[in-house]
Amino acid sequence: MAGEGVKLHGFWVSPYSRRVELALKIKGVEYEYIEEDLPNKSPELLQYNPIYKKVPVLVHNGKAIVESQVILEYIDETWKENPIMPQDPYERAMADFGCVPSFRKALLGGETEEKKALEETRENLKILEKVLEGKNFFGGERIGFVDIVANVIAYWVFLFQEAAEKEVLTEEFLLLYNWKDKYVNHNIIKEILPPKDKSLAFYRAHFTRAKASS
Incomplete structure (x- = not known):
């Protein structure tokens, strides 16, 4: 499935970054992964998450979404196939x-x-x-x-x-x-x-x- 300009800023050992990757893969969404050097954060990460300056950050068509659980909800609402959110x-x-x-x-x-x-x-x-x-x-x-x-x-x-x-x-x-x-x-x-x-x-x-x- 086309990711329509999906980028994920993450860190290799972060469970929160891996959560988002897993959701994208379950959904079949193509994405570009950008590995962050956390002691030397990229200008893009600081731009997209200026308050917390943390990963993960999902960027979809230029719009940034932060905090892993919020990102998971966004992914499920945006790409309807293979739903992950429970109804209960x-x-x-x-x-x-x-x-x-x-x-x-x-x-x-x-x-x-x-x-x-x-x-x-x-x-x-x-x-x-x-x-x-x-x-x-x-x-x-x-x-x-x-x-x-x-x-x-x-x-x-x-x-x-x-x-x-x-x-x-x-x-x-x-x-x-x-x-x-x-x-x-x-x-x-x-x-x-x-x-x-x-x-x-x-x-x-x-x-x-x-x-x-x-």
């Missing part, structure tokens, strides 16, 4: 489960903060497990909006855990583990996941800097 308002709300901040605190926070964050994270994971009961994906038999947003849990959380040498998401959460295996081995997703060794080195360095500055 509850399922839409599930996309905002917000596990990442608590995961980060559970892995990198102080002892008291880690304990509280671990409890919060486990509660979030239990909610996700409940939604997955009887399904291959959050979207049912195919990948949908919640699956795309949950890419952080399917791939990046395991990088975080290995880099931090701590375990939060364990095989105790069997449904999530089974979903993760189906997800990362999906043909489209395998195309866009960043290489594990390079990603792991990136996050080990990132976590080392974060601990040194805390």
